[in-house]
Amino acid sequence: MSLARTERHALVRTMSEVGPDAPTLCGDWTTRDLAAHLLVRERRVDTMPGIMIPAFAGHTEKVRREATDKQWSHLLSEVDSGPPKWSPLFLLDSVANAVEMFVHHEDVRRAQQGWEPRRLSTEVQDQLWKTGRMFARTSYGGSDVTVVFERPDGERVTVRKRGPRSVVLRGEPAELLLHAFGRDAVHVDKEGEPSAVAEIDGSKRGV
Structure with a gap:
């Protein structure tokens, strides 16, 4: 299994353990906010420009906030399933998402009290x-x-x-x-x- 898939599943498990209102290292985002970001990034092609281009950031943020209304378990399930086949990230998952999932997993882990670095292979x-x-x-x-x-x-x-x-x-x-x-x-x-x-x-x- 690729690092992207391994870290994705580990991230979802960690978010499930700490709950939807836990802090992250992503500013004032909670785990629910972060999960919504990951979901929108992979499933809403129209929001992709706003991730890198400030002029389109408002639309991306609006869609992300709307995604936070999803039921927590459903939100996690969709993140865990990865990009759908029609997503530009589907074929690029192992390349484009390895660092994304690793960094965001640590964003959740290291925002909690008593964190320690993981032992990685x-x-x-x-x-x-x-x-x-x-x-x-x-x-x-x-x-x-x-x-x-x-x-x-x-x-x-x-x-x-x-x-x-x-x-x-x-x-x-x-x-x-x-x-x-x-x-x-x-x-x-x-x-x-x-x-x-x-x-x-x-x-x-x-x-």
């Missing part, structure tokens, strides 16, 4: 390492700091080359990926000048 960490390196090249916007990712085994890669100042971010690939996506509830060690570290933390991270 080497295979999953390797996949997240590859994806995280690619995504980080377009993250950390607005800063003039070079960003280096380093895994616990010492492997490192420069993911964003800018000015002479640099910050090394050390952690498991899952933690580095989440940091690049703008999440602060991560276990990442940071090495660099304090001003450079602050600039990276305050940069435009995520999509």
